[in-house]
Amino acid sequence: MxxxxxxxxxxxxxxxxxxxxxxxxxxxxxxxxxxxxxxxxxxxxxxxxxxxxxxxxxxxxxxxxxxxxxxxxxxxxxxxxxxxxxxxxxxxxxxxxxxxxxxxxxxxxxxxxxxxxxxxxxxxxxxxxxxxxxxxxxxxxxxxxxxxxxxxxxxxxxxxxxxxxxxxxIVTTQKDHFEIGKAIKYRDGTDVTLISTGIMLDETFKAAKQLAQKGIKAEVIHVHTIKPIDIGSVVQSAAKTKCVVTVEEHSIIGGLGSAVAEVLAEHQPVRLKRIGTNDRFGVSGKMPELLDFFELRASRIAAAVEELLDIAFVK
Missing domain, CATH: 3.40.50.970 (Thiamin diphosphate (ThDP)-binding fold, Pyr/PP domains)
Structure with a gap:
């Protein structure tokens, strides 16, 4: 456990x-x-x-x-x-x-x-x-x-x-190297890049496992430093997968999603979906209830990936 x-x-x-x-x-x-x-x-x-x-x-x-x-x-x-x-x-x-x-x-x-x-x-x-x-x-x-x-x-x-x-x-390990400004790649993949920050790394891991059961190989990158963001890691992974989903326990405006979007727009334009709270204030409740309310769960992350891949297939 x-x-x-x-x-x-x-x-x-x-x-x-x-x-x-x-x-x-x-x-x-x-x-x-x-x-x-x-x-x-x-x-x-x-x-x-x-x-x-x-x-x-x-x-x-x-x-x-x-x-x-x-x-x-x-x-x-x-x-x-x-x-x-x-x-x-x-x-x-x-x-x-x-x-x-x-x-x-x-x-x-x-x-x-x-x-x-x-x-x-x-x-x-x-x-x-x-x-x-x-x-x-x-x-x-x-x-x-x-x-x-x-x-x-x-x-x-x-x-x-x-x-x-x-x-x-606790989803990280003692051996994981921590350096300000350097992202950590936890999982290799070729179909989509999942970029998370903060406590959403846990749900991102779960989403990657759900996607794997459907034959979708997700690369998981953890960005603990939002600024300065690790441009190299984001660009390298996006160039490989051509599809990125960001996940944060924060507004999609100005947070991780915005930071990644800026990097991709300037260096590696690819399909992008930002998952977070959508331009709204918080509500009262318990933490698990709010994670459900804001759809900050593995099932939503996996669904967003499938939506993006379907769009790519149609095009």
Whole structure:
């Protein structure tokens, strides 16, 4: 049975491990330390933890100041409030000024389901991807989250890291190499390229298996870094399969689907279908219910592939 673990747990564990190794790490939180699991960092390093309160703008501004002082700040808050309210501070104080700040968006995607529709961030990647100098990372599970935290620490410059709250299957392995800006090919195929990000890697694996039962060979590529996107991997696979389906737990506007579409339009025009949330706000419910509601399931991915292949056959 596949192990389930919350990405925020992997984030917290990696942060503490790095904190023991590097004295320049400081952690800031917008009064959500228990939910974000940054309270455990506070338990270990109380002199390097700052609760800024429910003030995301101050959170980011303070983090930028700490970066000027030579620290490497990890600024934590709920993704919907952090990317929305503090956008101006991230734009000017962090990205324009090119400060070494790590922006951590918690409660991301459908993992915020039971918080209510207004708390469901489905536009955060789009907002962060639009900022010059901002690197955007969306890990698949808690294990990859640990690798992403360490990579973010060693990376010089602004980083946005998307963190889910609820347990999801661990589908990556310890031996998988993680490098910012480099996609991972998990499965070879010749008929279609499935490109996923974040927790949708699990459903993408399942879709590839369903397609294999019908004789359709799907190549599976996991893009944990939305920006900078791995142009080479996308182009190479698309040139081979001539058919691409992107899968994300985010709006299809401005996220992974948009990033891949831009790459294909400029370098390798092929048939493309984007699967994600379609220009709409979230709804309240439980995480599995929302994944069903938004049709972020293997069956929809497989159906999209068959639709594209049917179009190609007709033409």
């Amino acid at each position: 596949t192990e389930l673990k919350a990405p925020r747990e992997g984030f917290s564990e990696a942060l503490i491990r790095l904190g023991k190794q590097h004295q320049n790490i400081v952690v800031l939180d917008a009064d959500c330390a228990k939910s974000n699991m940054t309270n455990y960092f506070n338990d270990h390093f109380p002199n390097r933890f700052f609760n800024i309160g429910i003030s995301e703008c101050d959170l980011v501004g303070t983090a930028a100041g700490l970066a000027i002082a030579g620290k490497i700040p990890f600024a934590n808050a709920y993704a919907n409030f952090l990317t929305g309210r503090a956008y101006d501070q991230m734009r000017i104080s962090v990205c324009y000024s090119n400060k070494n700040v790590k922006i951590i968006g918690h409660n991301a995607g459908t993992s915020a389901a039971q918080e209510g529709a207004t708390h469901l961030p489905l536009e955060d990647i789009s907002l962060m991807r639009s900022l010059p100098r901002m690197t955007v990372i969306v890990p698949a599970d808690s294990l990859e989250m640990e690798k992403a935290v360490e990579a973010a620490y060693h990376f010089e410059g602004p980083v946005y890291l998307r963190v889910g709250k609820l347990p999801v299957p």
